[in-house]
Amino acid sequence: MQAAILSFPGSNREQDAEYALAHVGFSCQIVPSHSAADFSGVDVIVLPGGFSYGDYLRSGAIAAKLPIMHDVRRAAKAGRYVLGICNGFQILTESRLLPGALRMNTGQLFVCRSVKLNVARNDSAFSHLYQPNANLDIPVAHHNGNYFADPDTLEQLEAEERVIFRYGDNPNGSMHDIAGIRNSADNVLGMMPHPENAALAHHQSQDGLKLFASLAARIGS
Amino acid sequence: MTEYRIAVQVSLRPDILDPAGRAAEKSLQSMGFAARDARIGKTITLTLDAADAAEAEAKAEQMADQLLANPVMENCSITVTPRM
Amino acid sequence: MTEYRIAVQVSLRPDILDPAGRAAEKSLQSMGFAARDARIGKTITLTLDAADAAEAEAKAEQMADQLLANPVMENCSITVTPRM
Amino acid sequence: MNRAPLLKDTDFRQRAPELGLKDNETETILEIQGRLPTECELGIFSAIWSEHCSYKSSRAWLSTLHTSGDVVIHGPGENAGVIDIGDNQAIAFKMESHNHPSFIEPYQGAATGVGGVLRDIFTMGARPIATLNALRFGDPEHPKTRHLLRGVVAGISGYGNSFGVPTVGGEVNFDPSYNGNILVNTMAVGLLDQDKIFLSAAAGVGNPLLYVGAATGKDGIHGASMASASFADDAEVKRPTVQVGDPFMGKVLCDASLALMRSGLVVAVQDMGAAGLTSSSVEMASKGRVGVKLNLDHVPQRASDMSAFEIMLSESQERMLVVLKAGTEEAALKVHADYALSTTVIREITDTNRLEVVQHGACYADIPVDALVNNAPLYHRPYTLKEPEAPFLCQALSAPQPPPLETLKALFGNLNLASKRWVFEQYDCLIRSQTLITPGGGDAAVVRIPEHNKAIALTSDCMPAYVFRDPEMGGMQAVVESWRNLIASGAKPLALTNNLNFANPEDPRIMGQIVGAIKGISQACTALNYPVVSGNVSLYNSTGDDPILPTPVIGGVGLIEDQSFVRGSALSEGQHLVLLGTTEGHLSGSRYLEQLGIKETAAPPPINLEAEQRNGYKVIELIRENHIQACHDVADGGVLLAIAEMCLGKGVGITLYPSFTGAEWFAEDQARYLLATNDLEGLTTALRSYDWQLLGRAEGDSLVLSEGDSVTINTLQEIFEHALPNYLR
Numbered sequence A: 001m002q003a004a005i006l007s008f009p010g011s012n013r014e015q016d017a018e019y020a021l022a023h024v025g026f027s028c029q030i031v032p033s034h035s036a037a038d039f040s041g042v043d044v045i046v047l048p049g050g051f052s053y054g055d056y057l058r059s060g061a062i063a064a065k066l067p068i069m070h071d072v073r074r075a076a077k078a079g080r081y082v083l084g085i086c087n088g089f090q091i092l093t094e095s096r097l098l099p100g101a102l103r104m105n106t107g108q109l110f111v112c113r114s115v116k117l118n119v120a121r122n123d124s125a126f127s128h129l130y131q132p133n134a135n136l137d138i139p140v141a142h143h144n145g146n147y148f149a150d151p152d153t154l155e156q157l158e159a160e161e162r163v164i165f166r167y168g169d170n171p172n173g174s175m176h177d178i179a180g181i182r183n184s185a186d187n188v189l190g191m192m193p194h195p196e197n198a199a200l201a202h203h204q205s206q207d208g209l210k211l212f213a214s215l216a217a218r219i220g221s
Numbered sequence B, C: 001m002t003e004y005r006i007a008v009q010v011s012l013r014p015d016i017l018d019p020a021g022r023a024a025e026k027s028l029q030s031m032g033f034a035a036r037d038a039r040i041g042k043t044i045t046l047t048l049d050a051a052d053a054a055e056a057e058a059k060a061e062q063m064a065d066q067l068l069a070n071p072v073m074e075n076c077s078i079t080v081t082p083r084m
Numbered sequence D: 001m002n003r004a005p006l007l008k009d010t011d012f013r014q015r016a017p018e019l020g021l022k023d024n025e026t027e028t029i030l031e032i033q034g035r036l037p038t039e040c041e042l043g044i045f046s047a048i049w050s051e052h053c054s055y056k057s058s059r060a061w062l063s064t065l066h067t068s069g070d071v072v073i074h075g076p077g078e079n080a081g082v083i084d085i086g087d088n089q090a091i092a093f094k095m096e097s098h099n100h101p102s103f104i105e106p107y108q109g110a111a112t113g114v115g116g117v118l119r120d121i122f123t124m125g126a127r128p129i130a131t132l133n134a135l136r137f138g139d140p141e142h143p144k145t146r147h148l149l150r151g152v153v154a155g156i157s158g159y160g161n162s163f164g165v166p167t168v169g170g171e172v173n174f175d176p177s178y179n180g181n182i183l184v185n186t187m188a189v190g191l192l193d194q195d196k197i198f199l200s201a202a203a204g205v206g207n208p209l210l211y212v213g214a215a216t217g218k219d220g221i222h223g224a225s226m227a228s229a230s231f232a233d234d235a236e237v238k239r240p241t242v243q244v245g246d247p248f249m250g251k252v253l254c255d256a257s258l259a260l261m262r263s264g265l266v267v268a269v270q271d272m273g274a275a276g277l278t279s280s281s282v283e284m285a286s287k288g289r290v291g292v293k294l295n296l297d298h299v300p301q302r303a304s305d306m307s308a309f310e311i312m313l314s315e316s317q318e319r320m321l322v323v324l325k326a327g328t329e330e331a332a333l334k335v336h337a338d339y340a341l342s343t344t345v346i347r348e349i350t351d352t353n354r355l356e357v358v359q360h361g362a363c364y365a366d367i368p369v370d371a372l373v374n375n376a377p378l379y380h381r382p383y384t385l386k387e388p389e390a391p392f393l394c395q396a397l398s399a400p401q402p403p404p405l406e407t408l409k410a411l412f413g414n415l416n417l418a419s420k421r422w423v424f425e426q427y428d429c430l431i432r433s434q435t436l437i438t439p440g441g442g443d444a445a446v447v448r449i450p451e452h453n454k455a456i457a458l459t460s461d462c463m464p465a466y467v468f469r470d471p472e473m474g475g476m477q478a479v480v481e482s483w484r485n486l487i488a489s490g491a492k493p494l495a496l497t498n499n500l501n502f503a504n505p506e507d508p509r510i511m512g513q514i515v516g517a518i519k520g521i522s523q524a525c526t527a528l529n530y531p532v533v534s535g536n537v538s539l540y541n542s543t544g545d546d547p548i549l550p551t552p553v554i555g556g557v558g559l560i561e562d563q564s565f566v567r568g569s570a571l572s573e574g575q576h577l578v579l580l581g582t583t584e585g586h587l588s589g590s591r592y593l594e595q596l597g598i599k600e601t602a603a604p605p606p607i608n609l610e611a612e613q614r615n616g617y618k619v620i621e622l623i624r625e626n627h628i629q630a631c632h633d634v635a636d637g638g639v640l641l642a643i644a645e646m647c648l649g650k651g652v653g654i655t656l657y658p659s660f661t662g663a664e665w666f667a668e669d670q671a672r673y674l675l676a677t678n679d680l681e682g683l684t685t686a687l688r689s690y691d692w693q694l695l696g697r698a699e700g701d702s703l704v705l706s707e708g709d710s711v712t713i714n715t716l717q718e719i720f721e722h723a724l725p726n727y728l729r
Ligand SMILES: Nc1ncnc2c1ncn2[C@@H]1O[C@H](COP(=O)(O)OP(=O)(O)O)[C@@H](O)[C@H]1O
Pocket: D132, D133, D134, D135, D167, D168, D169, D170, D171, D172, D417, D420, D423, D424, D427, D438, D439, D440, D441, D442, D443, D445, D485, D635
């Protein structure tokens, strides 16, 4: 199983993602974002956390305009899995691979803490190993994690059952407590919390591990 | 070619709550100013060469659409002034 | 008392580094726009009651000085328009 | 080559003091140069001889610190201290202040403080793995305090989180003495291999000198000197401007620098910190006993009209100087191109031992480096040591005193003791995926070393109220408290860095505080074999005539050889709680008296270094033999507060047996630890011949005193957690 972890200038959780992916059996390569990429041998593309381009202008906005995002879009169309975590989620919305936008937290402060995360759907490639409605402890670490979409989009997301994770104790003002959503083909997931920081034996929680394991199981089967 | 100074004013769509504006408003009020309806937007200013004002404006609009504003949540308005 | 709409434009002083402006400019350039000297400022708009425009402007200046801008690194300019 | 105009004698004598130079220093410049200097030369002298760069008031005393030991690879003098943690690995660490800039512009001041100390770390070839910050603000009700607190914390958060280094610990305190002069001290910690340490000594005549990173602008020109103003005709242009941090560039600079160092092309590296290009080039030349020739025309510039003086003294951020092996320029530029980082050759290393600065074909400075460095002023400033008063013990308090639980609640609501969650939740403490103990979880932060079973513990400590009452005892106390915090988290203390924040050293009483504190630090370090490997001195911290409390902050690093030794401070249901150490009832400088509004200046709790060693080494052993499962040192606030803090961790209550009464609960005697155990018998057997007492057993949901008074842990939790957010609402 092959994972490609994109590294944009200013990404900083590439290695955190690699530790968790490697733990469930992926072999990982870190792919710099400055040239075109060939994802044909890759099972999952990960857009990691961080501050791509300093998060200047808007989080994820500048990274979303890079040519490599065309390759990501093509790979997603071809059915490869794409996982955007935190800044990765912001890049996915800015590049319209997922709907909506991530605004500044209502509290206006960066927030790093463990949150209660509810698995709203466990029928996804990214969540099928979780119990239905499982409650997880997973940390967030972001300044712009407040999910926003217009009413029609929200309605559509709910109707199509595309909200995969919801906050139990909403840390940022996200609409509908949205913490993570998928595309309709269920191969692209964006989420603000950091499952890779709740995955290893020495972490305070291991509740994020099943996300990576779900993917591994789906790809391996 | 003329040099144009472009200002792109980006503001949150009016139907969207602006917590930063609210916070500034509250601080102002606690300092004794009876300010209300405060909103915070941003202004990107830049210089551009173009044949005429119409071209400058068209380019500015493209820049705003493609990068400077996110239509999911933001509106923008553009002013173009030739640079002397 | 009249209602006034106040806009306080806060921009970094020209000799101060603006990393966000730089990043936006570079991105625009790599998208094919020949933009230069990009700077990002913010605009605070709010509503205020005052006897006349002069009072509104004076109050706006105080607000800018005391909270909205830090004069060691920012300049600001104020526009006041009566609200119809 | 033409020489830039020399200053006229009258201009020289007028400008020198404006740049902070004293008369005798001005004369020395004339002697060294054998003529009047150029404006640029004068700027260089004043920067290198500023208090900040030359340590002219403190150097004589700093040399008395204990700086050697088995673990020390590089002590003070390099960009950061470096210590041995086994397996050919080392830790580089350092603390730096950014006090004055943070008062002027809290966000950028604090942010650039973080950026600066991170550069000190990666300049040595180390990957930054953690930062801490020690913050001191004025009276909470002072009109500026909220704004400064918000701005500083946001600045640290903004820089550190984006750079991608976990901020894992620190301290936040309030005292009116900081009203006009806050303290913002940041500690950075990096990991590197012992055979890949980079130093700043330049070498190799003819080797190219590389300028890496951000362009030079008119930022913080001459920030290193206390120069007030007006070098020029146009005051607006020359007004010292604020430095703006660019964490994105900082991270790119770090990644690219480490890559370049791995490439084998690099001879020496130096970051541009205070006094920018001046101090970095002088330092590289001086350490390597070589000369440096700079062509300023090749220095990337943000403004078009910068003078040689401005370029040499700019404190623009995110810049480094690198000496390359001859002929490797192309290869180096290629490494940097991969990171989209701009790099330029700005000339070379020479054999002249002179600093030569060229701009527009003219020579703007030509100074002998050895004379510049060796003749830096050194002052043995007069000092008066404060005679400590008699101690203040519990017995001296007149009855009646408030019920202990009322005091406990009041203390938890005191911003100095309340939860700092509002602060540390703004810091990403998890990035890198290696943090084992996060803020609030234990006495020290603990960060794992990847691919090993070991970890390091980190802490920062100081009790200014003690230092004020007895500088020597207070200096010692800061050292032993950091030592205890490391031990309580499961570590063996290795070494420390320090940030000595004091007021005006020209006042003999303040100089006495400096001397006393350094003596105390030195004694404690020697006794505990806990050397100082790096540090920083920040003087002239006062508002008008009001000095800050003397604040020598200690940043400690310890090693946990095996992750199973890591201990948090949270008590678990069923555990027994034991106090190790002796309680005599010292109250001076305590939070208790502060809370009661009792003003005194009596001697602070004394430090007994033998008792510290005896108890500290015992706790190290108890943890390794797994006799204790959680541990917490008793610090300000005393035993009852420390017990309550242990209860808050997991929300478990405790029933206390008869032990202390009244004010004794809040005494701040030193060398004490709270030990939580599942196996009381094993622990007490191991503690035979130690002074200990059994305090209680963890159960229920309340803290219950033996007299029957009780308070629910929930109540305490609410007071503790809400104090700071309510204050900032
Ligand atoms: N500025 C800060 N940054 C990060 N963590 C902080 C800061 N201030 C306090 N903390 C954390 O809050 C907790 C409590 O701080 P403090 O009361 O000073 O601890 P202690 O008394 O145990 O040394 C510690 O874990 C400390 O690291």
